[in-house]
Amino acid sequence: MNETAGPKIPQTLPRFSATFDPATVAEINRAAATGIYDIRGGGSKRKLPHFDDLLFLGASMSRYPLEGYRERCDTDVTLGTRFAKKPIHLKIPVTIAGMSFGSLSANAKEALGRGATAAGTSTTTGDGGMTPEERGHSQTLIYQYLPSRYGMNLTDLRKADAIEVVIGQGAKPGGGGMLLGQKISPRVAQMRNLPEGIDQRSACRHPDWTGPDDLEIKILELRELTNWEKPIYIKIGASRPYYDTALAIKAGADVVVLDGMQGGTAATQEVFIEHVGIPILSAIRPAVQALQDLGLHRKVQLIVSGGIRSGADVAKALALGADAVAIGTAALIALGDNSPDLEAEYQKLGTTAGAYDDWHEGRDPAGITTQDEKLAARLDPIKAGRRLANYLSVLTLEAQAIARACGKSHLHNLEPEDLVALTLEAAAMAQIPLAGTNWFPGKTTGF
Amino acid sequence: MCGIAGLFLKNRALEPELGALTATMLTVLTDRGPDSAGFAIYGHGMPDHRKFTLRAPANFDFGALAAKVDAVYRVHDDHAVFTFPAAREAQVRAVLATFPEIAIVAFGERMELYKGVGLPQDVANRFGLAKMSGSHAIGHTRMATESAVTTQGAHPFSTGPDQCLVHNGSLSNHNDVRRKLIRENISFETQNDTEVAAGYLSWKLRNGAKLNEALTSALDDLDGFYTFVVGTESGFGVLRDRVACKPAVMAETDDYVAFGSEYRALVNLPGISKARLFEPEPAKVYFWEHAA
Amino acid sequence: MSAGLNIAEPGAVVFDIAEANIRQLNATLQALTPTTNQTAWTVLNPAGEHAVAVGITAPVIVTIDGHVGYYCAGMNDGANITVTGNAGTGVAENMMSGSVHVLGDASQAAGATAHGGLLIIEGNASARCGISMKGIDIVVKGSVGHMSAFMAQSGNLVVLGDAGDALGDSLYEARLFVRGKVASLGADCEEKPMDAEDRAILANLLKRAGTDANVDSFKRYGSARTLYHFHVDNAGAY
Secondary structure, eight states, X not given: OOOOSSOOOOOOOXXXXXXXXXXXXXXXXXXXXXXXXXXXXXXXXSOOSOGGGEEXXXXXXXXXXXXXXXXXXXXXXXXXXXXXXXXXXXXXXXEEOBOOBTTBXXXXXXXXXXXXXXXXXXXXXXXXXXXXXXXXHOSEXXXXXXXXXXXXXXXXXXXXXXXXXXXXXXXXXXXXXXXXXGGOOHHHHHHHTOOTTSOBOOOSSOSSOOSHHHHHHHHHHHHHHTTTXXXXXXXXXXXXXXXXXXXXXXXXXXXXXXXXXXXXXXXEEHHHHXXXXXXXXXXXXXXXXXXXXXXXXXXXXEEEESSOOSHHHHHHHHHTTOSEEEESHXXXXXXXXXXXGGHHXXXXXXXXXXXXXXXXXXXXXXXXXXXXXXHHTTXXXXXXXXXXXXXXXXXXXXXXXXXXXXXXXXXXXXXXXXXXXXSHHHHHHHTOOBTTSSOOTTOOSOO | OEEEEEXXXXXXXXXXXXXXXXXXXXXXXXXXXXXXXXXXXXXXXXTTEEEEEEEOSTTOOHHHHHHHXXXXXXXXXXXEEEEEEGGXXXXXXXXXXXXXXXXXXXXXXXXXXXXXXXXXXXXXXXXXXXXXXXXXXXXEEEOOSSSOOOTTTSSXXXXXXXXXXXXXXXXSSHHHHHHHHHHTTOOOSSSOHHHHHHHHHHHHHHTTOOHHHHHHHHXXXXXXXXXXXXXXXXXXXXXXXXXXXXXXXXEEOSSEEEEESSGGGGTTSXXXXXXXXXXXXXTOOEEEEOOO | OOOOOOSSOTTXXXXXXXXXXXXXXXXXXXXXXXXXSOOEEEEEOOTTOSSTTOSOOSOOEEXXXXXXXXXXXXXXXXXXXXXXXXXXXXXXXXXXXXXXXXXXXXXXXXXXXXXSSEEEESSOBXXXXXXXXXXXXXXXXXXXXXXXXXXXXXXXEEESSOBOSSBTXXXXXXXXXXXXXXXXXXXXXXXXXXXXXXXXXXXXXXXXXXXXXXXXXXXXXXXXXXXXXXXXXXXXXX
């Protein structure tokens, strides 16, 4: 262009593509440089239809709220009433989801145990086995039974309060566990029976059964091993929730656990997290429908997880028909994960507080998703346990406040009719009418 | 997911017991298939005659229908077996087509096919399986995976004259295959993956393949985990997919060849303690049949 | 200890499953302590039942006369168990210690994910024998099916007959010894020269299994260890 004097010619503004946005461009660059997929921790980060799209209808002319204090709103839940001799009684309907020692430090597992016990709820082991710290500090401990069977042994099985057979998790339904060499410390290697420092490869199917008909026999074996005492949970990454729930029940589950795509993982391929599995909001009603069709709602309990953040989320999940929820990511944040106090260190890692998700690298400044002894020592399990107990307390108080405003003396008395939806997607997925209407997509007739 | 039972008699003296033995096997397989059950049994046919198994709503007047098509008939609960001269098949089909509430569940010369919703023992009792006789039978107990628990969704599925299929497992590409088969004029009543496998075999056979060829090509065209047992006029066949996660146990004596999803289903067969027990290998078509 | 044939040892406690049931059998056997004087048990009429003799922790001798279903001797931790017939899926799965001896054939996933003990199969084992094994020793006198020793982490698998496709797929540190033909090797599984330690281990296992097969007639297979760290050049193997 000619450099002559005159008014400057207007330019178009630089414009990012919505399809090839900066994050996508950076990822394609990285893929081209390395030849390997991106691995990270956490759950789906994109905006999805979620509990925020639902609202409660508080007391008004036709419904009356409960006062606080002596006008009680109870929160307890019993899990595993179907077949087990010793069902599990929890004070609150919020449990700590399965997270492995290996993906988390021993201090973090201890902190989870301390906090959960103080709040009267349970923790869950993960894809690595049971540690003495967690069994020692968790009053109620659920023992996961995974495809890898890392660390699975008879003694720990009998020490557990319940057994959770893992079909999959929300971040990666159909995928197995993943732990990279930097986190296969001597202790982790010994527990998992692996060489130190190698990248763990994990099975995605169970080694000795495939399908609900053979799972039924495996559950029989687990009950025979443990004198029919312990509730058997079946955990599924939300995919086909109606059929998955029905088949879990037919296979003999006492409790069904459904984990939505917002549910976190220690590490897996980014594409798996973002593109496989469905949001928890879309999984709850079909699961409850399956329970109702089989006449087993409230007799086989339903725990849902994946993006539970506040007492409002807890209350909404219960209103849709779940018996309890599980938290994973939120529990880690409560312990101190991604804390703004560590911003300088996050910057050194090329990220920022609140966005850090390279948990597979084992360099967590908060000492939670690491096996590095120096980093792990930064987490004081007693202080962190107290933080978790505080957070669980807030979740409970918030849920109670909402339930009281809806006139409920027990969280379990929340029901779908207490809710309305703000968006078409949420209305269709949860089968809840749009606010101010009596309609949701798929509903054809009146009230 | 499901249970499969099959019994092929080498010793004709056992034919009167075929139904009772099959009924017992199905009852044992209730745990892995509590929703519904069905069986196909191969008894005597008449030369130059056809046998149709029909299913109708409860209280349907099979007698009147049989008179209309001039067929000998026998009623078993909501199913009935009509026998008539082969030359009249086209006319009989035309009349049946005017009764949309009637389903032709099976056709051929020897095969009778019954299925229904409920516990396997109840289904067997409703149809009087324990009193039936024949040279071979296959049976199935169903735990529905991704389709509804209905009579139409129960197995076996008829694939051709005197042929039917039962399945334990879960196909993963059946929706696409179903769409292709619909374009080939194969029709479907359910969303069931097994119905797709049965339709696939029918289509292959219709195009001139022999059954073992059709089963062999199924290994490439049908994706997923499966144990198939196919009943034919002269015997039965078995196929497991390459990965072979779903179970299959076989027992052979001088008197019979038996198939069960679990050994438990075979324990009441006569002489089982002396039987040769083996498991079919993956990706290999097996066949047992009587000489013509 | 070498596992001999112990059918109805004199003085054995006899338990007939036809008269009682699996729950009673397991409850009784699981209640035995290491100092029990009921050290020998005979189980009659297993009739293909599942979960027979699981989770025993006392070092007793159990002889099961007949065929068993799935998960026989599951999570065995110290008992010496013999099955005179065939075993279904997952025999001795997750065994911790002790021994299991199958005189007939075993179905798939024999010895799956087991941490210790000795599993001997006189006949054939089908697919996925020793899948995910974590320290168990397995000796199969017949052949094993496809995907045997899949993701096998540690322990030893000895096969006197043949092995099916994909032997040792995604193998870690388990040692595989096969005398017969191997249909194909799995990802990262390769033949290795047998060193002195291998020979000693193999000789010991053959002796304990009661066979005089010759150590020199076996080939040794193990992990090539190229999949121990994710690398783009191995993408085809995953």
